[in-house]
Amino acid sequence: MVRASATAEEPLSSELIRAAGVKVTRGRVRVLDALRAARQPLSHAEMEALPAGAGDAAIDRVTLYRVLDSLVACGLALKAVDTRGVFRFSAAGAQRQHAKHVHFRCTGCGGVFCLKAEPPPPPRLPRGFRLQQVEFDLRGLCAGCGALAS
Amino acid sequence: MVRASATAEEPLSSELIRAAGVKVTRGRVRVLDALRAARQPLSHAEMEALPAGAGDAAIDRVTLYRVLDSLVACGLALKAVDTRGVFRFSAAGAQRQHAKHVHFRCTGCGGVFCLKAEPPPPPRLPRGFRLQQVEFDLRGLCAGCGALAS
DNA sequence: CCACAAATGCAACAGTGTTGCATTTGCAGG
DNA sequence: CCTGCAAATGCAACACTGTTGCATTTGTGG
Structure with a gap:
């Protein structure tokens, strides 16, 4: 069953993206879903490998970078560097509990x-x-x- | 004028390197000198560009990586990651004043x-x-x- | 001075992130 | 429902950072 909307505590990623004032695309929804589902910040490489079960093809490497950049730019994701020097991304709400x-x-x-x-x-x-x-x-x-x- | 030794507060880099139990090479001395003279941690790229005024040729890129690794391994330098994800190195004594x-x-x-x-x-x-x-x-x-x- | 292990220089490679450009797509306005 | 346009995508190519293999050079103890 697919919900058309969601509770205030758990808004759909697509609604968050729309509210942020950027276009709602499949890539952005998939990536934000993955970030919100993850319990730890994800690296670009980890996200590139996510088949997500959806029938969609894998996301292009460059597109993934740009999707992540756009999510960071509109405040829906956070970017940090891990100890190996690799960027890791997390959903913006996730770190509130760690702040x-x-x-x-x-x-x-x-x-x-x-x-x-x-x-x-x-x-x-x-x-x-x-x-x-x-x-x-x-x-x-x-x-x-x-x-x-x- | 070149001093043959130094005060206890300011030992020569070559003496530090010798005391650490590794070979004293021109590369290691130059790099450790640069790290100790720097007021901030230096990236590999910044150090590669240092002509240092000495008549020596520039240090090979790979050698610089290995010199830095060896200095870190023997405790004379510290390695950290900056916000852009690149490694930065500092002389081991330097962080005492940063603590x-x-x-x-x-x-x-x-x-x-x-x-x-x-x-x-x-x-x-x-x-x-x-x-x-x-x-x-x-x-x-x-x-x-x-x-x-x- | 000599020998040997350590260090260097070079080439080639791997991973991460970026840029340019042609094509596709979301979305607003008719 | 169409249509236009800016935004987003996909692809190729590139730049930067860091690593590995191997032959050669060099520091150091004997």
């Missing part, structure tokens, strides 16, 4: 743990600087890796 | 700016976790890139 706490990155296993603490308020910026994102990351060994190393 | 303040990473030009503010104290960690490093990064547009974008 309010601190992350601990284990240098041993590479795992990311969410801590309860809130990130502290940012300091004053020099004139002309525009803040977009605050990242408070702790690095170290998690309980498991610490036990192994000792 | 006590906050960084602003420009998502436009990839530049890193040091702010005056101190990083806030880390929150309590779960049992067994060991803290090694605290990173408080702000992301956004620097004054230059902000002016271009507007």
Whole structure:
């Protein structure tokens, strides 16, 4: 069954795209669906490989880059760099749940743990600087890796 | 005038390299000198372009990668990823002076700016976790890139 | 001074991201 | 329902970043 619309908590990707003021295309809907379904930010390579079960052909590599750029430009997706230097994208709503706490990155296993603490308020910026994102990351060994190393 | 040795506060790069237990080569000395002289982490491309005034020929691209890897492997340099996804290297001692303040990473030009503010104290960690490093990064547009974008 | 392991230089390659251009498509307006 | 146009797509080619293999050179301990 295909719903023609959706609840306020879970709007259809196509509606989000339309509301953002850009054209609703199959590519954009598919990509935004994938980003919203993913529990972690996705790389371009990971998304290129998604057959998505839909009968559609795979998305062109360049088109995927441009779709992602457009989603970022209209605020529906976020772009970040992982530790290997590869861009990763996430749905804009997804990080809201991660914005309010601190992350601990284990240098041993590479795992990311969410801590309860809130990130502290940012300091004053020099004139002309525009803040977009605050990242408070702790690095170290998690309980498991610490036990192994000792 | 060329000093044959140096003070304890400012050891020669060649001595640091020798002390690290790896061969002292012209490439390593030049690169470590550049890293120690730089006020910001340098990208591979930036270092490749350094004529350094010395009469030496430019360093081979691959050799530069390997020199950097070796400096990182023996603890004399640090490797990080900037917001554009390119690796940046810094002398290992340099980050000690960076540990006590906050960084602003420009998502436009990839530049890193040091702010005056101190990083806030880390929150309590779960049992067994060991803290090694605290990173408080702000992301956004620097004054230059902000002016271009507007 | 010599030998050997480490480091270098060169060529070729892989992955990631971008640009130009012709064609297709979403969407608004008749 | 058509039609036009700007936006989006697909394709080819390119640029940049980083890596691997291999022959040659060089630093260093003996």
